[in-house]
Amino acid sequence: MKSVISVPLSDRAYDIVIAPSGLDHLGSWLANRERPLIKPGQKLLLVSNPVIFKHYGDRAVAALTQGGYRVSTCILPAGERYKNLRSLEKIYDAAQAHQLERGSALVALGGGVIGDMTGFAAATWLRGIAVVQVPTSLLAMVDAAIGGKTGVNHPQGKNLIGAFHQPQLVVIDPNVLKTLPAREFRAGMAEVIKYGVIWDPELFEALEAATRLDHYRYIPEELLHIILTRSAQAKAEVVAQDEKEGGLRAILNYGHTIGHAVESATHYRGVNHGEAVSIGMAAAAAIAMAQGHSETLARSLWHPSEAARQQALLTKTRLPTRIPAGLEAENLISLLQGDKKVQDGRVRFILPEALGRVTITDQVSHDDLYPVLTALGAQG
Structure with missing residues (x-):
């Protein structure tokens, strides 16, 4: 069952292709058009990690080669803690070694870490070359590979170094999820649940109806088709209305504000991104209920x-909703001040009003946060 979802961004428009065995058609989808997305004969640098490349690297390289491209590879260590400038430099070194040109492209074969780093490398190499996203984790398929957000982490915060750089194409092959560890699948489901809360109540209800x-x-x-298509469609619709997070797109950060602080506090070990987002959504729900009918917000927030x-839904997905043991509430609040969503010294939170509707507010104080964090398990 093949689906094509368009992201309409004027001269930066692109397609998200969802197709079983789509990995094997990657080269032809890039080349076989009246106006190829990337001209056959060009050099491509495929970036991946050892785990993903072992499963799918040969197939991806073969598909690109069959499309007429000259393919080289760059293999980076797996894990969020390697999403840094040192790994980025390795991509630049490979681009230089293989003499990539402005007509060349980078291909990201992996999860969100590989996709973010490869996208940022493409945005900055030779002042910008093309990137193709081939996500292999559920989280990357429904979120990270779509929308053009790229970047690496700084020791003091997640994704503080980055750029917007839209891909030429996103190819989602659901079959690669067969080798995805269960924990990583659950991490991706956190983002899917997020879309149900912020944008698509019907998606939320479909998840509620599932047995497991x-x-x-x-x-x-x-x-699975509903999960992939409706999540991708939600992301595409939001990005099309607000490409560079001037307003609406901020709602995609639901659960991410406190989630990023948890990731930073744990040094990107022990809690993966989706688990942190799940904790952040639980915290956002608690903040929203505590705010109640606050006069500082446009509307009363969602019902218990x-x-x-x-x-x-988070429990059914076996996602955590409590802050890991040993983390201090004051430290988490301090880390929030380094978040890239801070404006004029105030942290912006995305809080739910109803299923399918959220609000963006900077009216959440230390006094609001502290009891919520401690109730969720942070040390007081």
Whole structure:
């Protein structure tokens, strides 16, 4: 079942192709057009990590070679803690060694870490060359590979170094999820649940109707198609309205504000991105209920019954909703001040109003945060 979702961004428009075995058609989709996305004969640098390349690297290289491209590879260590300037320099070194030109392109074969770093390298090499995203994790398929956000982490915060750089094409092959570890599948489901809360109540209800959501093997093909297409469509619709996060796109950070602080506090070890987002969504729900009918917000925030539905869905997906042991509330609040979403010294939070609707506010104080964080397990 093949689906094509367009991201309409004028001269930066591109397609998200969702197709079983799509990995094997990667080269032809780039080349076989009246106006090829990347001219056959050009050099491509495929960036991946050892785990993903072992499973899918040869197939990707073969598909690109069959499309008429000259392919070289750059293999980086796996893991969020390697999403840094040192790894970025390795991509630059490979680009230089293989003499990539302005007509060349980078191809990201991997999860969100590989996609973000490869996209940023493409945005900055020779002042910008093309990038193709081939996500292999659920989290990357539904979120990281779409929308053009690229970057690396700074020791003091996540994704503080980056740029907007839209891909030429996103190819999602659902079959590669067969080798995705269960924990990583659950991490991707956190982003899917996020879309249900911020944008698509019907997606949320489809997830509620599922028997299990904690592993690929329990997801019927029809539901997986719904998960991938509706999540990608939600991301595409938001990005099309606000490409560079001037307003609406900030809602995609639901759960990420406190989630990023948790990731930073744990030094990107022990808690993966999706797990941190799940914790952040639980915190956002608690903040929203505590705000209640606050006069500082445009509308009263969501009802406890809706918060309970979110909690039930996170629990069914076996995602954490409590802050890891040993983290201090004051340290997490301090880390929030280094978040890239801070404006005029105030942290912006995305808080739910109802399923499918959220609000962006900077009216969340230390006094609001502290009891929520301690109630979720942070040390006081």
